Amino acid sequence: MENLKKRSNLLRKIGNIIFTLVVILCIPFSIPRIMGYEIYAVKTGSMQPKYPQNCVIYVEEANVIDVDENDVITFKLGTDTNDVMTHRVVKIDQAKKAFITKGDANSGVDKEPVVFSRFIGKPVFMIPFLGVLRPLFSTIIGFVALAFLIVLVVALWISSDILYKRYKKEKMQQDEIEKKDTAGQTDKKKHKKFSLSVVVPLVLGIVLAIYAGGKLFLIYHDYGKSNQLYANLANQYAKKKRKVKKDEWYNKIDIDFKDLKKQNSDVVGWIYFENDDISYPILYSGDNKKYLRTALDKSDAIAGSIFLEEKNKTDFQDSHSLIYGHNMRNLSMFGKLKFYKREPNYYEGHKYFQIITEKKKYRYEIFAYEDVSERSFIYQVPFDKTDEFQQFIDKIRNKSYLKSDIEVTKDDKVVTLSTCSVEKQRFAVHAKRVDEK
Structure with missing residues (x-):
């Protein structure tokens, strides 16, 4: 026994x-x-x-x-x-x-x-x-x-x-009844005490696992909700054409701004990568914090929105325009920009993107990309067509991971796409306007 x-x-x-x-x-x-x-x-x-x-x-x-x-x-x-x-x-x-x-x-x-x-x-x-x-x-x-x-x-x-x-x-x-009860009570207490030492940590572990799992579920549910929202917007307001001549870049997509602005009057444009990797509305509120964690429908969202720098003009006629978007783990928003530095051949198939407004369509060609600090010189806007702007462009090219033969001068219109990277760091992609319709 x-x-x-x-x-x-x-x-x-x-x-x-x-x-x-x-x-x-x-x-x-x-x-x-x-x-x-x-x-x-x-x-x-x-x-x-x-x-x-x-x-x-x-x-x-x-x-x-x-x-x-x-x-x-x-x-x-x-x-x-x-x-x-x-x-x-x-x-x-x-x-x-x-x-x-x-x-x-x-x-x-x-x-x-x-x-x-x-x-x-x-x-x-x-x-x-x-x-x-x-x-x-x-x-x-x-x-x-x-x-x-x-x-x-x-x-x-x-x-x-x-x-x-x-x-x-x-x-x-x-044992006799009396001894049995006494011994039983004693053993029962000891066993309970011993069991609690095992059960309590297990229960705490399960509770923590459920809490962590719940947090992950909410995060990915938020991701899914944002993805669905912007997918619906693209399907409803962005009409892509299947058959387009190679030189007719401007016919690849049309945006219904009239109805889109009924959803949110802060919409000022649409950014569209010609390989379909990125296709989102661009918002502007005059406050860089507003759309950091707010979707186009004004709901709270971890992914936030793609938005234009508060100091820029909404017609994209500044010499240098800044557009921000989150680096999402599920590759939505500006999550795919990281592939420019991670995949050596990615750039060749992803050189061009468009910015579409109510009045014009602009085509941009990427000429540089690099990691920068959150207080980097690249966040300067606006610029005039001066030697200072040329020095700004030259500095970007010197620091770029990409060495291209694309000529960029102070007379060009430059757009920078900025996304988050590691703590207190950003990843920036720079492009010049090469055509408009």
Whole structure:
């Protein structure tokens, strides 16, 4: 009989130990990811002693402009692979838009320069030896192993309860009524106390999981709601033509501004990428904060709206016009702009976009894009046709990831599309007007 109790306690303790170990192992591979860090295991000793083999590094997303010589960076090994490397920057080649890197333990620099588009971020801290466990959280076999451990824990707890009930039943049969009641009350209290120590954390965990799941549901529900709203607007007010001659760019889409403005009188235009990736109304209120988290129908929305800078003219006749849009995870709004810096061939198929107003249609060709700070010089508006504006254009081109032969002068009309990137950083795409109808 006492043997049953010992076996019950043993199984319960083993289950608790395994459960605790699983939770402890999950923390370094889950909490940092929620906080926005990318997690990688170091497989070689090229960065010893700073980052020894089999350690885990936590990489924070950063912009190229924040990288200096002697910084350690994490980058993709190629444009067609997900394999990454972490080495130190020994030189920055601005002409080629590339980093020259070297492993601290290596005798020479890496054979191939790292172009800016392959840059991922900077490692901010590391945990030694944890890399050997990384496959548990990144492979199918690892996930199966974790699932098996969780099932094993549940099985151990259930077995412990079964054995304890058998022990309790046999003890009640042996003892006299008075002793049975006393012993039963004592054991019952002990068991309840022990059970609470397991149940309370589990209940808290379930509550937190439900809360986090609810938050995620609300976020993605908001995404879906915004997507549906703008899809309906595009279907109702933006009429695209299927067959259009190549040089008749202006016939690809027509906007019904009269009815669209009945929905919201702040509509001043429509931005349309000719490959259909981006197609949204442009709003203007004279207040840059109004449409940050407000949709065209004036409902609250995480995605907000595409809107024109408060200092710009709504006819897009300023030398420099600024248009803002959120970098959404589901790639809506300006979420696809990031592909200009991430995908080497993306630009070739996405050079042109249109801005359509009630009176005119304008076509723009992209000539530059780069990461900038939230207080960058690019947010200056308006400009006159002066040498100062030419210097502004030249500065943009010098900092651009894209090196194009497109001529841009102070007489051109320039539009900048700005979207959020990492904290206190922005990604900007610049285009010049090349035609109008």
